[in-house]
Amino acid sequence: MKLIVLGLSLSSSWGNGHATTFRALLSAFAARGHEVLFLERDVPWYASNRDLPDPDFCRLAYYSSVAHLDRWAEEIAAADAVMVGSYVPDGVAVGDWVQATALGVTCFYDIDTPVTLAKLARGDHEYLSPEVIPGYDIYFSFTGGPTLIRLEREYGSPQARALYCSVDTGRYHPIDVPKRWDLSYLGTYSPDRQPTLEHLLLEPARRCPDRRFVVAGPQYPDDIDWPANVERIEHLPPADHPAFYAASRFTLNVTRADMIAAGWSPSVRLFEAGACGTPIISDRWPGIEEVFAPGEAIVLADTAADVIAALDAEAGSMGEAARAAVLAGHSAAIRAAQLEHDLEARQHDRADATRKVMA
Template sequence: MAAGLNIAFFGSSLVSAYWNGAATYYRGIVKALHDRGHRVTFYEPDAFGRQAHRDMPDPSWATVVVYEGEGNDGVRRGLDAAASADVIVKASGVGVFDELLEAAVPTLGGPETLRIFWDVDAPATLARMHADANDPFRRLVPQYDAVFTYGGGPPVVKAYTALGARRCEPIYNALDPSTHHPVPPDDRFAADLAFLGNRLPDREARVGEFFLSAARALSDRTFLLGGSGWGENVDLPPNVRPLGHVSTVDHNALNRTPLAVLNVSRESMAAVGYSPATRVFEAAGASACLITDDWEGIDWFLEPRREVLVAEDGRDVAEHLQALTPESSRKIGERALKRVLAEHTYDRRAVRVEELLTGELVRG
């Protein structure tokens, strides 16, 4: 199998970040693969209002095929078209037809076709399979040539290997510097601390612990809460301003303007570790001063106290904010930007994906 691969990719959405936290990750990986001479067709369903809330047109670096979110005809046409690809990827969490796609992809193509399961939420997928010995995906794991994961490090590799995966390889989040980069401050996002993330069941309690508790402790400071779902039935302190869904075109300004920005991992990601969210690299790419909750493996990506501030709870977040000055915030952001540009770009991630797809995973 030579360079210039034809890759078929079934995922949640490439063109819409609406209720789709994996969008930035998909875009970074797919664009970097295109830049290395590979052709990606991204198949995504018209579901959950994502097509009505697009934040980008079809890109020049991928072919986007949108199929119906109801009825099987559209997804089956996509599978038929994908069968001729060199590499066929099924991502986790498409949202509709997941079981159909998981079962179908290992059957597509010929002897040289590579079939990859790309897990963008490995802790949740593994927890589901461990909780149910009859989960249909258990028997499918060994049928894929490899499992790629959004993160998870050694614990996830060990768990997938125990379930029969032929190969498990973390492909971590990273930075696309052409998309996320420093911009001038924007008065719309002036604040002491900002958090951006959709309201999800295993994130909500941690946002309360790390973000809202810090806001209550620092009533004289201003806080911004971005992401879908926070405007309903949430008891927000008066110094917290909800922003709702924030378009990706505003992410750089939202990261760059406040004194600091906060990353709060979902509970499952924090428990496993080695799973930096996309916002870690987006914030660093914008030269923001990042405060993150603590999780194992963070020093693989950024150096605590020098390139990122680490908090055990909301009290730590509040103490970091009180100690920060505009100058110290600027220095932390500059160091983080330098580190991610040197070590954590999607171009580097794509090199590893290419090594796997054109060398280490190739059969016979």
């Protein structure tokens, strides 16, 4: 199969989780014998922070505008499938162009589904509009559960399928390193995540000055009052993630408000930490129990006291249980097989529909 992806970024993981998600998925997809071309909008903030400029699992090329995509029009027309990702600059125009150009299966991969739907409800069509959704053969969604029904019934998607983030288990695995921190957090600053980070990490840090904490990620405002026992790392390249998790007694998962409301939206950080065998403390949202068993493979915390209680206890086999859950259902290899199956099934559906029309 020839797959062409127009996504936010593959080359740079700076300030976004899309790059690591695409890297894991597409690497595993290519390993199944498929050919992949990734087209990335050339923007200065990623151009100056590229940590994977030359991937070994696909071709990577850059375009400067929607009009510049005409350079790849023949390839896109001939491809078996073309995927457009969320937060792609000029995403509505890109989607219109892809749907008018591609002859194979077209799909949208939303790595931000609850945020996208909240934007659509406000009339914000930054990268997707209601008019373009029915034109995609498949809407692959970071979010599962009732949201999939909503995408089909309210927005007219011909087919909505959950395609959760995943992890490359060849890169993310347990590492034997000394523990540096009692609790870590890895994530770009987000205003709606910050209150939870305050309650579940900064407040425990203030109450436990003898324990060590760390927050890694860019774009945090200068006016945040970081306790003295909270280390800050401005940017942590993906290559350093496994060692970061391995050096953490526990790691914290914090979910954006729209994703908590929608439920069934596991972040890539959950799977990365789990694959590394690091015990996870998380906020609570519908569907998380379908990913990790609470009390067995994850700690669900509502307050600072819940976090402190977890830090005071021994994690036991929690990290091993989280890793087992990831290996059983959330590896990139499993997700790539699912993507292949859904694309091929849609190809067959289209072929059957064409035969019926011609009969």
